[in-house]
Amino acid sequence: MMLFTEVRGLPVTVPDRAGPLGTVTCLTVDVASGAVSHVRLRGGRFRGETVLPWDAVRAIGPEGVRAGSADAVGTAPPCHDLLDRRVLTEAGTEQGTVLDVAFDTGTGRLLALFTTRGEVPADRLLGLGDHAAVVRTG
Structure with missing residues (x-):
């Protein structure tokens, strides 16, 4: 298990590159599968943001993210960062703000959302948009 905030700023390396x-700038979440879909990264000073699909990640830990090949890196599609996102129930009730997210480093599966109002099981996440993350009530 690892937290999204622990992954931010880690280097992304590949075996065939010095x-x-x-x-890492953030992790992209696929709400339908309840898992990380991409690792978003920024290269040198003037490079734009790119993405590494989760299935190209070979290892992830406190030292960094290791990818199988640099060829897997692609253009970053638009996404919404789950961290610092407002949390609403499907009825529109305010449930705080996402402080962190725990995930399984082997599978990318989300385990829990940690909000300003406590822990929310990841299987309650229904949607993620411009305005908020939407969760199912209890």
Whole structure:
């Protein structure tokens, strides 16, 4: 298990390259599967943001993210960062703000959302948009 905040800023490396491809800016979540779908990263000073599909991640830990190949890195599609996102129930009731997210480093599966109002099981996440993350009530 690891937290999203622990992954931010980690280097992304590949076996066939001397230096890092970039550093992690955030993790993209696929709400339907309840898992991380991409690792978003930023390269050098003037490079734009790119993404590494989760299935190209070979290992992830406190030292960094290791990818199988630099060829897997692609253009970053638009996404919504789950961290610092407002949390609402499906009825529109305010449930705080996402402080962190726990996930399984082997599968990318979300385990829990930690909000300003406590822990929310990841299986209650229904949606993620411009305005908020939507969760199912109890």
